[in-house]
Amino acid sequence: MMQVTLTMKPRAKPFLPIEAEMIVPMNFIGSRELFVWEGNKKRRLEDVFTVRKEGNVNSPENIVVILRGDTGRVKRVGEYMSSGIITIEGDIGMHCGNFMRGGNIVIHGNADGWLGREMRAGSILCHGNAGDYCGSGYRGEKRGMRGGKIEIMGDAGDYLGEYLTGGEIHVHGNAGMFAGAEMRGGTLKIDGDVRIPAANMSKGTCIIGGVAHEMLPTFEKTGEKNGMVVFHGDVANKGKGELMIRQVQENSALQ
Amino acid sequence: MEDKIRHVICPYCGCLCDDILIEMTGGEISGVENACTLGARKFLDDAGNRLKGPIMRKGDEWVDISYEEAIDYAVKVLSEADRPLLYGWSGCMTETQAIGAHLAELIGGIVDSTTSVCHGPSILAIQEVGHPGCTLGQVKNRADTIIYWGSNTIEAHPRHLSRYTNYADAYFFHNAFRERKVIVVDVRKTVTAEIATEFVQIDQGGDYHVLSALRAIIRERGGVIPDMVAGVPKAQLIRVAEICRQAKFGALFFGVGITMTGGKYKNIRNAIEFISELNRYTKWTISPMRGHSNVYGSNEVFTWISGYPFAVDYSRGIAFYNPGETTAVDILARKEADAALIMSSDPGAHFPRVCSEHLARIPTILFDPYPSATTHLCTLQIPTAVNGIDAAGTAYRMDGIPIMTRRFMETVYPTDTKLMQEIYDRIRKVKEDA
Ligand code: SF4
Numbered sequence: 001m002m003q004v005t006l007t008m009k010p011r012a013k014p015f016l017p018i019e020a021e022m023i024v025p026m027n028f029i030g031s032r033e034l035f036v037w038e039g040n041k042k043r044r045l046e047d048v049f050t051v052r053k054e055g056n057v058n059s060p061e062n063i064v065v066i067l068r069g070d071t072g073r074v075k076r077v078g079e080y081m082s083s084g085i086i087t088i089e090g091d092i093g094m095h096c097g098n099f100m101r102g103g104n105i106v107i108h109g110n111a112d113g114w115l116g117r118e119m120r121a122g123s124i125l126c127h128g129n130a131g132d133y134c135g136s137g138y139r140g141e142k143r144g145m146r147g148g149k150i151e152i153m154g155d156a157g158d159y160l161g162e163y164l165t166g167g168e169i170h171v172h173g174n175a176g177m178f179a180g181a182e183m184r185g186g187t188l189k190i191d192g193d194v195r196i197p198a199a200n201m202s203k204g205t206c207i208i209g210g211v212a213h214e215m216l217p218t219f220e221k222t223g224e225k226n227g228m229v230v231f232h233g234d235v236a237n238k239g240k241g242e243l244m245i246r247q248v249q250e251n252s253a254l255q
Numbered sequence: 256m257e258d259k260i261r262h263v264i265c266p267y268c269g270c271l272c273d274d275i276l277i278e279m280t281g282g283e284i285s286g287v288e289n290a291c292t293l294g295a296r297k298f299l300d301d302a303g304n305r306l307k308g309p310i311m312r313k314g315d316e317w318v319d320i321s322y323e324e325a326i327d328y329a330v331k332v333l334s335e336a337d338r339p340l341l342y343g344w345s346g347c348m349t350e351t352q353a354i355g356a357h358l359a360e361l362i363g364g365i366v367d368s369t370t371s372v373c374h375g376p377s378i379l380a381i382q383e384v385g386h387p388g389c390t391l392g393q394v395k396n397r398a399d400t401i402i403y404w405g406s407n408t409i410e411a412h413p414r415h416l417s418r419y420t421n422y423a424d425a426y427f428f429h430n431a432f433r434e435r436k437v438i439v440v441d442v443r444k445t446v447t448a449e450i451a452t453e454f455v456q457i458d459q460g461g462d463y464h465v466l467s468a469l470r471a472i473i474r475e476r477g478g479v480i481p482d483m484v485a486g487v488p489k490a491q492l493i494r495v496a497e498i499c500r501q502a503k504f505g506a507l508f509f510g511v512g513i514t515m516t517g518g519k520y521k522n523i524r525n526a527i528e529f530i531s532e533l534n535r536y537t538k539w540t541i542s543p544m545r546g547h548s549n550v551y552g553s554n555e556v557f558t559w560i561s562g563y564p565f566a567v568d569y570s571r572g573i574a575f576y577n578p579g580e581t582t583a584v585d586i587l588a589r590k591e592a593d594a595a596l597i598m599s600s601d602p603g604a605h606f607p608r609v610c611s612e613h614l615a616r617i618p619t620i621l622f623d624p625y626p627s628a629t630t631h632l633c634t635l636q637i638p639t640a641v642n643g644i645d646a647a648g649t650a651y652r653m654d655g656i657p658i659m660t661r662r663f664m665e666t667v668y669p670t671d672t673k674l675m676q677e678i679y680d681r682i683r684k685v686k687e688d689a
Contacts (some may be wrong), residue, residue, distance in 0.1 A: 015590040016337055019571065039337030039593075040363025040570040094580055113579060132579065139577060140382035178521055199463065199521060200528075214460070217484045218467040218476075235479050236470040237528070 001062050002055035004028045008069030009050060013039070017093065018048060021076040025063035025084025025103065028053065060084040060103075067092070072112070078105050081122070094131070097124050100148065113157070119167070121148045132157035132176070135169045145169065145186065161188045164204060180206040183241055200234050201241035213249045264660040265294040266346075266643025269545035269653035270412050277663060284644075284664075291413035298644065305624045305668070306638035322669060325637050329596070330681045332618045336594035338570060339364035342583045343600030345547035347622075347671050348648025348660065352549075352556040354675040355598060360561075360569045361682055365592075368553035369546075369600050370565040371582040376514040377543045378554065378564050379578060380523035387530055389506070389540045390654045391419045396426040400502035402438045404526065405462065405512025406544045407445040412653075415544070420506075421450065436498060440465070441512060453495060460517040461485025465492070466525035472496040473532045505539040511546070545653035547600075548643070552651035587613045595619045599642075599671065603628035622671050640668040648672065 006023070020036040022045070027034060034045040045051060057063060063084040067077065072091035079098040088096075091109035100119040110128035116135050130152045136159055137144040144163035151170045158176035161169045164186045174192035183201040190197075193210040198219070207228070219231035231243040263275040272294065278286030283302045287295040309325035310317045320328075333339050341359050344352050345368055352368075359366035370378065394401070401420045408415050416422050425431035439451035440462075448454045457465050464485045471480055473496055482489050499505055507530060513522045526541060533539040545551045554564035561567045563576035566583075579585060583602070586592050587610035594617055603611055604627065614632045621633040624641050640646035645666035649657050 013337060013593060016593070017589075017591055037571050039591075041337055139379060178518055181521060196463065196518065199467070199518075200525070214464070216467050217464055217480050218471045220479045233479075234467065235474070235476040236467040236525075238474070 001064070002028070002053065002057040003064045003066065005052040005054075005066045005068060006045075006049040007052075008067075008071055008074075009048060011038070011048070014070065015073065018074045019076055020045075020074050021079040021098075023065060023067070023074075023077045023086070024060075024079065024081040025065050025086065026060040026082070028063055028065065029058055029060065072109075075112075078103075081105075091128070097122075100124070110154070116145055116148070116150045118144060118146070119148050119150070120146050121167075123149045123151070125151045125153075127153045129154035129173070130156045130160075130171075133159045133162060135160065135164060135167075136162035143184070155192070156190075160190075161186070164188055174210065180204075197245075198234065198241060198243045200237055200239070201243070202234070202237060202239040203241050205242045206244070208243075208245045211247045211249055212245045215245075215248050219243055260661075260663045262661070263663060264643055264650070264658055265290050265297065266548045266641075266650065266660055267294045267297040268412050268548060269551060270415055270418065271548060271650055271652040271658050271660075272414055272418065273658060279664075282665070293413060301641060301644060304626075305641075306626060306636060309635065309637045311635050312633070320635075322637070322674070325635060326674065326677055326681065328635055329620050329637075329678050330685065332594050332620065333358075333362050333364070333596065333678070334682045334685050336362065336364070338586070338591050339594040339596065340583060340586055340592040341366045341596045341598070342602065343369060343598035343622075344553040345369040345550035346599030346642065348549060348642050348646070348650060349552040349556050349657075350648045351598065351670075351672045351675050352553050353560060354672065354679050356557050356560040356567070358675065358679050358682070359567065360572075360574075361679065361686065363570045363572065365566070365568045365570070365581055365583075365586060366557065366561075367566045367581070367583040367586075368557070369550055369605075370554055371578060372515075372584060372605060373511050373546050373550065374514055374543045375565060375578055375582065376520035377509075377523045379520035380527055383520075383524050384527050384531070386527065387534065387540050388542050388654070390656060391542075391652070393504075394506045394540070394542075395419045395423045397504040398425075398502075398506040399428070399434055400436045400438070400498060400505040402440065402499075402505070402507040403447055403451075403544075404440040404507060404509040405442075405514070405516070406508055406510025407441070407447050407512070408508070408510070408544065409446045409450070411510065411546070412544055415508075416450075420508075436502075438495060438498065453491075453498065455487055455491060455495060458486035461487075462513050462516065462522045463518045463525055466522065466529050468492055469496055469499075470525070470529050470532050473500065473529070473536075499533055499539070500536050502533075502537055502539070505533065505537065507539065507541040508544050509541070510544045514543070542654060549650035551653055551655060552649065552657075555651055555655070555657075584610055593617055597621045597623075597629055597633065598675075599623055599639075601627045601629050603630070603632045622674070624668070637674065638668060639671040639674060640666045642671075646670040646672075 016039040067088045075093040076095045082102040088107045094112040097116040100122045102122045107126040113131035135145040143165040147167040155173035156175040160179040170189045175194045177195040180198040183204040185204045191209040195213045198206045218236040219233035228244040258279040260277045265272045276288040436452040439448045440455040468484045530541045561574040566581040568575045568581040619633040621636045643660040645664040647662035
């Protein structure tokens with residue numbers, strides 16, 4: 001086993017974003033020099049974090065990277081990671097777990113936007129809330145998350161699982177507006193409430209355990225299952241997606 | 256002495272009307288013909304309202320400084336910043352915008368235009384599903400059905416109707432005014448709604464629902480639609496869908512009433528997909544009602560330089576684009592920027608309070624001929640010649656047609672193009688020397 005602990009140092013301009021796609025377990029094998037970007041300045045990893053390495057291994061499965069301190073502005077941690085574990089003790093910045101292909105990320109605080117963007121495999125567990133576009137694709141991209149699992153213990157922001165194509169997202173709290181928009185596969189499960197779910201979905205399954213507000217008029221009610229109403233749609237695009245809802249908002253101003 | 260100047264371009268809104276007639280008396284503008292009230296005021300209010308020269312904030316006071324000192328300050332601030340934001344660009348010419356984009360690359364900054372607070376969502380939607388558009392000349396001569404969605408055109412782009420749609424003569428119609436149908440969709444009965452053949456009043460935030468319902472009806476799946484959708488009776492939706500299907504050539508124009516509410520780009524995407532659906536039956540096009548005179552130009556220029564239309568982040572030397580992350584409002588709300596250059600725009604009047612507060616905290620350099628709400632936030636304001644009055648250049652009309660604006664007055668002010676070029680050259684030299 002090898003444990004790498006990265007503790008954020010105090011910064012003169014704490015609001016500057018840090019781009020740190022090199023923080024993936026594999027990169028800590030050996031003693032390669034690593035760089036991050038703080039605004040438009042390239043910095044050595046050691047200038048931004050206090051780095052402590054314990055143990056020595058030569059394969060990434062046995063590496064645990066721990067991020068400590070004020071990491072809410074650190075972006076792209078775990079990008080393209082394929083194995084090993086990243087544990088974030090506080091909050092994490094945008095694009096954590098971008099294009100992930102394996103391994104685990106555990107976030108004890110909140111995650112900012114684009115968590116697990118276009119991930120293919122592996123798992124992300126966030127104990128706090130997730131920002132907008134969790135499990136979605138990049139702008140104009142036709143596919144979001146394609147495999148793996150994201151679990152959010154708190155709430156998720158808007159456009160959760162936009163273009164979801166495979167894998168599973170489970171949010172224990174509420175989600176914002178347009179969860180599962182353009183869904184084309186995979187499973188999106190929200191235990192709480194949501195606004196305008198599954199807009200323009202073409203395939204996949206979206207399950208809402210709470211109240212669906214402002215339901216779209218273009219879903220066809222096809223029956224009931226496990227105490228939930230089952231819809232098919234979105235008929236605006238001949239979609240064959242399945243949308244299951246515990247409760248559709250009554251007297252919706254929009255219906 | 257009185258002088259009349261013909262074919263002047265109005266530099267106010269995205270219509271860029273090119274038939275304005277200006278009367279000059281004693282070197283000042285004394286009369287304007289053909290322009291709407293907005294355009295006329297742009298010309299008539301010019302005299303006596305400009306700043307005399309650059310002003311710099313020193314403590315609680317404004318101090319007059321020279322252009323040379325102003326440029327020194329800008330060069331210093333911008334070349335030292337860790338995350339400079341270069342924002343605005345919709346009121347200046349493409350020549351200046353191009354220098355702005357190159358400057359962003361040189362200093363590792365972010366260049367964003369007012370697009371991010373008006374039609375940015377339209378661009379995001381176009382990046383998802385494309386843009387079936389056309390020029391305004393096509394609409395004028397061919398369109399028999401017009402939809403204005405979330406746009407109070409009579410008040411925001413007053414001459415759009417008389418030059419291109421409802422009141423315009425058309426090559427292919429005998430009596431265009433009688434033969435054209437106008438559908439207006441809005442959340443309240445606007446002045447524009449009063450001239451509509453069909454007015455569709457929807458509940459706030461219901462645009463997406465209504466568009467989805469229309470798509471389903473066109474797809475022959477109207478059976479699924481409930482009796483009311485976002486305050487609109489199903490019977491009316493069926494009627495509107497039929498008018499659209501019967502059109503020989505339709506044009507949908509949409510404004511910020513739909514791009515800046517609820518689902519933003521999702522609304523526009525749905526509108527584009529509605530238009531694609533109609534194109535199975537007949538010819539339809541869709542176009543955004545761009546606001547500022549040259550906001551479209553900023554998208555063209557940034558795209559040909561960086562590959563992206565707005566919100567371009569050069570902090571790592573290569574262009575990165577992600578609205579929501581690299582857009583001016585988000586950068587300021589997150590307090591990321593440590594210096595700002597605002598070019599011919601007024602974020603102080605339009606941005607959320609947190610953003611204005613941040614602009615007031617950091618060194619902010621404003622290029623604007625007149626005092627504005629942003630003057631109160633900036634550290635330094637540099638007045639320039641006014642584009643379309645005493646400075647000329649290229650601007651893009653809302654349908655993407657480039658038009659040369661005219662300079663018809665002598666000036667003592669430097670143009671923004673000249674000032675930006677000087678700042679660029681000086682910073683480049685600083686970087687090369689380092
Ligand atoms: S419609 Fe626009 S461009 Fe035309 S005169 Fe009025 S403000 Fe100027």
